[in-house]
Amino acid sequence: MKPVHWIRKNLFPDVWNSALTLFALWIIYISLPPLLVWTFFSAVWEGDGKTCRAITTGACWPFVKANLGQFIYGRYPESELWRVNLTFVLGMAGLIPMLMPSAPAKKWNLIYLVIAYPLIAIVLLAGDRPGLVGVDTSLWGGLLVTMVVAVTGIVVSLPLGILLALGRRSDMPAIRMLSILFIEFWRAVPLVTVLFMASVMLPLFLPEGVSLDNLLRCLIGVALFSSAYMAEVVRGGLQAIPRGQMEAARAVGMSYWQTMGLIVLPQALRHVIPGIVNTFIGLFKDTTLVLIVGIFDLLGQVRAQLSDPNWAVPEGATTGYVFAALIFWVICFGMSRYSVFMERRLNTGHRN
């Protein structure tokens, strides 16, 4: 079809559609040019705080460039940064083959990711072992903290959420009651409250001499909080599986855990991939709340660098926030696209 025909057929088929097309063009016309001017044409690309000071109409990219180290690592000691990088590389080495359906040895890959890697990561990042200098978590910051909080939340919340969802549907009254209590408690409390409780109130309840790291307390809070949400998503999937599936599995003598692990959960989780990824994305963005208990994630670190007098420039804050938003958007959009890919793949040929 010729372009002219395509345009007439799809954009201007009648008066109403033509009006909508023109309206959409007008929206683009008034919003896109200023955005491009601010981001590119009027932006400062080279220089320092002094160069930016005169510019009020464009982004101050040198601010991001100069502070990139802090945005990624926080105040992690410069000589030890290789440890963070190595942790990241080791994580990717486990994660990327895990996400590729065709990669082999999924079982060992999963064991590495869920059991071995967290231990390696703790030792590498926190140190305090022979040959490694201890790095206090108060020095951690930026994207490093964002990733640590989000990954811990994700890795803990999925298995714990599955167990809670199964518990809530259990025939055993005690287990069912405990699961319901846990889920309803954590779901009813705002995450901000959970973080305040973990950071400020929990130490009051701990016995004398016992102290838990501030970041660790927040990690536990975030993980339990997101487990409750995950449990409800998984429960939705469990409810979609017909009773007959469970009966057929039990009738051939399979145990409860075999039935759940091989028959019910594989089908139930497939139904709720969008909900699971939705929870992951929500969790990833909620990590920014750790700012209120004095932990500097990516967003917190951007704010911290803004208080540097060298960078007291008109467009500094906007530039920093746009940068942080961009990083969050790229990661969340990546998760979203991966979930679409998995849904398509799992839906080929299997459905009734």
Place this chain on the structure above:
Amino acid sequence: MMSETPLMISIEHVNKWYDDFQVLKDINLTVHEGERIVIAGPSGSGKSTLIRCINRLEAHQEGRIVVDNVELTDDLKRIDAVRREVGMVFQQFNLFPHMTVLENCTLAPIWVRKMPQADAEKLAMTFLERVRIPEQAKKFPGQLSGGQQQRVAIARALCMQPKIMLFDEPTSALDPEMIKEVLDVMVELANDGMTMVCVTHEMGFARQVANRVVFMDQGEIVEEAAPEIFFSTPKNERTKAFLAQIL
């Protein structure tokens, strides 16, 4: 008669309630090895509940059920021991849609009988040949017709090499043209000497293979007789009324 062979199922004075409603009333039934029992009756008569009590998908509240010399109680070990030896075929097939036909058949032998995968696949193929669909082994259940799915379900149950087969209205969810292919498989199974308990409305099948027909109504066994007697000279009025309706 068949009563010379060992006792496989013994149901004594079984009562069962759903809340206040009594679904099974003083049920007594014995099945010996190699016997084929057909349970008939109007819907809501408790026949599906009874057959589901035999592998404890439903629990009875009073009386005794002994299957293959194991009495069914709340003890999970006993229940699993019985279920390993009792195959079941459901009205809605209940195949596992996320697994291929072959995987449906090898799952229980591998996980319950701890059979090596290669042996389980060989075994599954012999039973898929017996139900005449070996060529569908790599397909998913959703790609098969209802009759084919039910035959896979029969093969899946046979792969555990059970001593007893339970059929809970195996042809009720099928289109008419597919009923015969499933019944043919069941007749063959009966001719091979399998101990079978079938809940079905297929009276032709009952005539052809059953040793005894059990007629249930309102939770009770009303009449129990060999098929030639059951169909020609039923004693109870309720049996007569039921037969008049469906024959």
